[in-house]
Amino acid sequence: MSDAPDAPDVVDPAEGDDRPPRGGSHLTRNVAIAVGLLLAVFIGLLATRPSASERSQSAKIVGRAVPEVSGTTLTGTQVSLDQFRGKWTVVNFFASWCTPCRLEHPELVKFAAAHAAKGDVQVVAVAFQDDPSAVRAFFDQQGGSWPVIVGDTGRIALDFGVTGVPESYLVSPDGLVVAKFEGVAAAALDSVLARAEGQTGVSTP
Amino acid sequence: MNLALGKAGVALGLAAALFGALTLAYGLVRKRPNLLRLATAYSVLVLLGGMIMFVAMERALITRDFTVQYVADNGSSRTPALYNFATLWGALEGSIILWAVILGGYILAVTVKFRRRLADPLVGWALLTMFVVALFFFGLLIGPANPFKSFSPPVGFDGPGPNPLLQNHPLMAFHPPMLYLGYVGFTVPFAFAIAALVTGRVGEGWLVATRRWTLIAWGFLTVGIVLGSWWSYEVLGWGGYWAWDPVENASFLPWLTGTAYLHSVMVQERRGMLRVWNLSLLCATFALTILGTFITRSGVLQSVHAFTASGIGPAIIGFFSLIVVVTIGLIAWRGDRLRAPGRIDSPMSREGAFLANNVLFAGFAFIVLLGTVFPLIVEAANGNRVSVGVPYFNRMTMPIGMVLLFLMAVAPVLPWRKASGELLRHRLLVPAWIGTGTVVLAVILGARGVMALIAFGLAGFAGGSAMRQLYLAGRRQGWRGFIGRANGGMVVHLGVVVIALAFAASQSYVRQAEFTLQEGQTATYAGHTLTYVGHEVKLDANKTVTRALVEIDGTGPWTPGLQRFANGNQVIGVPSVRTTPTNDVSLTLLALPEGDGAPATIRVTIQPLIMWLWIGGAIMAVGTLLAAFPGRRRNPIDPVSAPIPGAPDRRKTPVAVG
Numbered sequence: 001m002s003d004a005p006d007a008p009d010v011v012d013p014a015e016g017d018d019r020p021p022r023g024g025s026h027l028t029r030n031v032a033i034a035v036g037l038l039l040a041v042f043i044g045l046l047a048t049r050p051s052a053s054e055r056s057q058s059a060k061i062v063g064r065a066v067p068e069v070s071g072t073t074l075t076g077t078q079v080s081l082d083q084f085r086g087k088w089t090v091v092n093f094f095a096s097w098c099t100p101c102r103l104e105h106p107e108l109v110k111f112a113a114a115h116a117a118k119g120d121v122q123v124v125a126v127a128f129q130d131d132p133s134a135v136r137a138f139f140d141q142q143g144g145s146w147p148v149i150v151g152d153t154g155r156i157a158l159d160f161g162v163t164g165v166p167e168s169y170l171v172s173p174d175g176l177v178v179a180k181f182e183g184v185a186a187a188a189l190d191s192v193l194a195r196a197e198g199q200t201g202v203s204t205p
Numbered sequence: 206m207n208l209a210l211g212k213a214g215v216a217l218g219l220a221a222a223l224f225g226a227l228t229l230a231y232g233l234v235r236k237r238p239n240l241l242r243l244a245t246a247y248s249v250l251v252l253l254g255g256m257i258m259f260v261a262m263e264r265a266l267i268t269r270d271f272t273v274q275y276v277a278d279n280g281s282s283r284t285p286a287l288y289n290f291a292t293l294w295g296a297l298e299g300s301i302i303l304w305a306v307i308l309g310g311y312i313l314a315v316t317v318k319f320r321r322r323l324a325d326p327l328v329g330w331a332l333l334t335m336f337v338v339a340l341f342f343f344g345l346l347i348g349p350a351n352p353f354k355s356f357s358p359p360v361g362f363d364g365p366g367p368n369p370l371l372q373n374h375p376l377m378a379f380h381p382p383m384l385y386l387g388y389v390g391f392t393v394p395f396a397f398a399i400a401a402l403v404t405g406r407v408g409e410g411w412l413v414a415t416r417r418w419t420l421i422a423w424g425f426l427t428v429g430i431v432l433g434s435w436w437s438y439e440v441l442g443w444g445g446y447w448a449w450d451p452v453e454n455a456s457f458l459p460w461l462t463g464t465a466y467l468h469s470v471m472v473q474e475r476r477g478m479l480r481v482w483n484l485s486l487l488c489a490t491f492a493l494t495i496l497g498t499f500i501t502r503s504g505v506l507q508s509v510h511a512f513t514a515s516g517i518g519p520a521i522i523g524f525f526s527l528i529v530v531v532t533i534g535l536i537a538w539r540g541d542r543l544r545a546p547g548r549i550d551s552p553m554s555r556e557g558a559f560l561a562n563n564v565l566f567a568g569f570a571f572i573v574l575l576g577t578v579f580p581l582i583v584e585a586a587n588g589n590r591v592s593v594g595v596p597y598f599n600r601m602t603m604p605i606g607m608v609l610l611f612l613m614a615v616a617p618v619l620p621w622r623k624a625s626g627e628l629l630r631h632r633l634l635v636p637a638w639i640g641t642g643t644v645v646l647a648v649i650l651g652a653r654g655v656m657a658l659i660a661f662g663l664a665g666f667a668g669g670s671a672m673r674q675l676y677l678a679g680r681r682q683g684w685r686g687f688i689g690r691a692n693g694g695m696v697v698h699l700g701v702v703v704i705a706l707a708f709a710a711s712q713s714y715v716r717q718a719e720f721t722l723q724e725g726q727t728a729t730y731a732g733h734t735l736t737y738v739g740h741e742v743k744l745d746a747n748k749t750v751t752r753a754l755v756e757i758d759g760t761g762p763w764t765p766g767l768q769r770f771a772n773g774n775q776v777i778g779v780p781s782v783r784t785t786p787t788n789d790v791s792l793t794l795l796a797l798p799e800g801d802g803a804p805a806t807i808r809v810t811i812q813p814l815i816m817w818l819w820i821g822g823a824i825m826a827v828g829t830l831l832a833a834f835p836g837r838r839r840n841p842i843d844p845v846s847a848p849i850p851g852a853p854d855r856r857k858t859p860v861a862v863g
């Protein structure tokens with residue numbers, strides 16, 4: 001390189017050096033210490049977060065109590081999963097922009113229709129990162145008349161540990177998550193439902 | 206065989222980095238120049254170790270050697286050759302191999318470039334820093350991210366292959382290496398910053414020595430980011446190219462601080478000011494690349510394309526702490542001695558504009574960092590899990606982007622020290638007209654919306670300013686008017702302007718609709734006709750592809766499809782995009798036709814000017830190359846502009862620097 005090893009500091013000769021450059025002021029040191037303390041807190045924060053493996057442990061929601069699922073539906077009413085205590089519920093996370101969601105939707109419609117007469121299962125959908133108008137168009141086109149929670153649903157998805165859509169969870173009448181599905185089929189839902197009813201001994205007539 | 210070779214490579218790299226660091230440290234402390242000169246040999250060995258493990262892993266992947274755990278986890282006999290090659294950086298352990306081998310390359314390049322100055326303590330400390338960084342990455346490869354674990358495959362075993370999303374677009378082979386060349390490249394200026402702090406050599410020498418390295422790393426990072434968003438646009442099929450995902454932000458953060466540095470370094474070279482700030486920016490840029498590595502690989506943040514869970518997090522956070530402690534400690538110790546006596550005379554000057562630029566870029570980076578880690582802060586504070594959405598980032602960053610565009614127009618014509626209003630009016634007249642013309646043209650073409658029109662106007666203004674500078678430089682210096690830092694910088698600015706235009710247009714005028722069409726049926730949308738011709742099913746070795754054949758305005762057929770990979774039930778959409786200079790028509794197949802003659806549901810997304818995002822990225826890359834090319838050499842302590850003989854002392858436009 002062209003520069004001499006000890007190039008002098010560039011000080012513009014015209015610049016009036018009206019402040020002692022060395023000593024006296026410790027601005028930089030004080031700022032550095034402040035920034036350092038802030039970063040120490042930040043590092044502490046990062047280091048104490050549960051690691052990925054622990055997190056996936058805690059994300060295993062199957063077998064635990066269902067987190068709170070409530071919000072505003074497409075029709076503008078408030079809905080909460082508590083309303084459906086005593087019924088089996090299927091909580092379905094979906095988005096109108098997600099192709100596999102579209103593929104599974106007819107199955108969900110079929111499943112809901114098959115159980116409509118008996119009234120033993122309630123489907124609740126949670127729109128994930130989606131626009132209400134797009135969701136409405138999706139349901140108009142694809143069918144399905146269950147409540148759809150729209151708007152800021154990020155917290156619900158995080159509580160369930162949803163990693164992508166579609167994901168569905170089967171919740172027992174007493175509020176326990178008994179199964180998780182990544183994409184559902186009516187037959188699979190029914191067989192898991194039948195098995196779960198047998199295991200928990202909870203069955204609705 | 207591959208296992209043994211790979212392990213040998215890791216061991217060689219690790220040992221070379223360790224002994225290199227120890228030798229240099231001893232040589233520096235005991236002042237033994239001949240020990241410092243050994244750096245070349247050690248750097249050759251580090252790179253050799255890296256190459257050996259790289260080749261071993263590629264060989265294992267290509268020969269489908271499932272006795273290597275990494276290949277058993279990520280390879281498969283059905284993966285096509287290109288994606289098979291790219292599988293090396295498709296998962297965590299392999300990506301660290303790529304990182305280490307690139308770092309080895311950079312270290313060797315530094316020892317070659319500075320071969321005559323190896324005995325200089327400044328260079329010695331810089332190389333010592335780089336060996337320590339290499340030691341860390343090779344250490345990861347024997348510890349938490351060991352890619353060469355053995356596996357005994359059962360008879361007839363075949364791996365699952367890479368994630369399906371990583372094997373349906375060739376850009377996947379280029380985006381990660383470019384990104385890593387950028388990330389790792391920032392190690393060089395960081396190492397010199399540390400060396401400058403340790404030796405207390407506050408002269409501009411180290412800056413001049415590393416400016417071009419920073420520029421090259423920055424250029425690679427830019428290309429990597431643009432390729433990444435191109436990949437997501439082509440592959441993910443939601444019509445978008447940037448989602449403020451934590452992993453995207455992780456690559457964007459060092460880009461922001463790196464950009465700030467490339468501007469503020471000029472103030473230091475010219476006026477000797479902002480020394481501590483520049484050192485801090487370089488350290489921050491490197492620290493952010495490591496923080497980005499932590500975010501993408503530790504699993505603390507939920508993200509669509511983070512690597513799978515691994516135990517690598519604590520090691521990276523430990524290294525990050527080391528960097529923070531060392532740099533903050535050094536700056537606290539040396540900082541007050543480095544502070545320059547200079548002071549900015551007038552906000553209406555080049556240095557004033559650079560300072561404003563830096564404040565904005567730093568603010569930009571802070572907003573992005575805050576949005577990225579905010580969920581962690583809230584979770585730590587009260588246990589709630591929150592997500593920070595795209596609206597936050599858009600609302601917070603758009604105003605900064607607008608002001609930056611304005612600065613991009615004004616700053617290049619500002620002289621150093623102080624500008625007069627009259628001078629500014631004279632120089633900005635043409636750019637202002639170009640900006641106004643852009644708005645008028647946009648309105649004539651049907652553009653509406655205040656924010657978009659402001660963005661167009663500011664982009665035109667900034668573009669006009671950059672073109673004015675290039676025109677003047679070209680007239681004065683001929684073809685040399687396009688090379689060198691200032692002129693290449695103006696080319697980069699033009700690229701940014703093109704991206705800003707395309708970004709504003711595509712975000713503001715996106716149209717999206719869905720159609721369910723019978724075979725032979727035609728739909729009309731936003732001036733385009735879509736005809737569903739039929740569908741086809743193709744069986745490949747590793748996947749089944751169902752495609753709809755759709756004609757757009759009588760061209761095509763375009764083939765949006767759905768892929769089902771042999772292993773795993775994941776269904777992946779393959780969008781089909783008709784790209785023209787004016788707009789992109791992107792088709793996504795939403796529902797499979799159930800049989801012959803059945804209807805298909807297709808989503809169409811129409812966005813204007815998308816192609817110009819990628820063209821803008823290419824212009825930025827070319828501009829970076831031009832800027833890295835040595836322009837007119839000028840000693841940094843030369844007067845800014847010589848008085849013209851025989852003329853009154855009137856300053857020329859300071860255009861060509863560097």
